[in-house]
Amino acid sequence: MTSRSSKPAWQLPPGVTRGSLDYIESPAIADGYDEDLAFGSDFQFDEETIANFVPSTGLVADLGCGTARALIPLVRRGNRGLAVDLSSEMLRIVAEKARDEKLDIECIQANLVELDAIQDASVDHAICMFSTLGMIKGAENRKKFLDHVHRMLKPGGKFVVHVHNFWFNFFEPSGAYWLASHMIKAKLTKGMERGDKYYRYRGIPNFFLHVFSRGEFKRALKQSGFQIERLVPLRMDRQGELSSAWMLGGWRASGWIALCAK
Template sequence: MSSSSSKPSWQLPTGVTRGSLDYIESAAIADGYDEDIAFGSDFQFDEQVVADFIPAIGLVADLGCGTARALIPLVRRGNQGLAVDLSEEMLRIVAEKAQQEGLDIQCLQANLVELEAIADQSIDHAICMFSTLGMIKGAAYRKQFLDHVHRILKPGGKFVVHVHNFWFNFFEPDGAIWLATHLVRAKFTRGMERGDKYYRYRGIPNFFLHVFSRSEFSNALKSSNFNVSRLVPLRMDRQAELSHPWFFGKWRASGWIALCEKPS
């Protein structure tokens, strides 16, 4: 029986689905995370984009850090790190890595939509990578998270966030059928938003992920008062920027990395 199966819906963490909670609480997933995600080569482009945008000094919060594979390179460059995740198991891995390398990383177990433990304007820069934003169910809760990010950042603070593209599903096997079916279901199913996906992921049934259109992503960031410097479109394998983005880039991009700033 899954760890969350006996909990009534009202006891689930805010913005977290039952399947996602099973993923979050799994020690096996945390222990095998870096190996399963092929830590390193597949994410060199993401790492470079973050490094080019985030200054090599100051406190960086990795929000939904997982095993901190995006945060650790920044701390190695001279930043301090704050690793934030709801998963105690993921934070255990982060603490082990920090101890092994002598890295200045503090860990905080918290729900991304409930970041009251982090003081106003106490963070220099923040990152939320690998579609972690999409793991929050409900547009209102995603906005609540983005509002928290804006609140905790110092004026002029940088924010880097990644999401997957809703329309890219067209290029997946049976994707056109899925899109057509999903658009109808989202229109008539209570509590379902366009872009809400449930699927089996790393052995977890009904894992939840919200995928965004380009305009939805941009508007969400702007509604939380971020200045969006650029939306970097990603090619299918995410190892480089999409070529010729003017040619149906809103469909062809597998997702986007947003480079944002809190106004000074």
């Protein structure tokens, strides 16, 4: 679908793999993003969860916004929007949507690991959905991002973030074997962490995603200073909260939406 980036590894942005850069720079990915992800249907539970937690006034930063499908409903109801993404192609789509609906959305092209241009305590609330946190390679880089989010939020600001569950892979075909072999490989392979996955995604080879255990996710948020007000476990189809989460919810949840505050 797209040509592979010609940049040498040392020139890749911090936390961004070559496969992810191909994804980020693809006009075709941006143009087909909403259609491919069933815009407006699969997102209903996420939208309701965000709307119920984030106040309807103030500036909301959508970090790794894609085409801003999480941000636009908030701006429609009264928030101002700050759309942040490394992809100029995704931001092109966001700008078109904002222009067509006359929405108050500012776009900033930036790597999530390098958000120094956004001032301290300048954002009222922030969201980071669709496992965008997991697209950042390296625990140190993910911490840099979360530290930036905490820094840019005003005191009391809300932060909503979603990740996928590492242990949920058990329910995939040959899942037990994959988990066992992956954990051995992660211990023996330099630069690889448990939860690092590479796979073909929307025509892009070697797309990177880090998937989290519940404990790892909670620790990462707390280490950056966030207070977790609620951790919402998700059903397999991601369109609702997992029922009976007390029963092996750390395995059965497809992922979590963390509702946090500074």
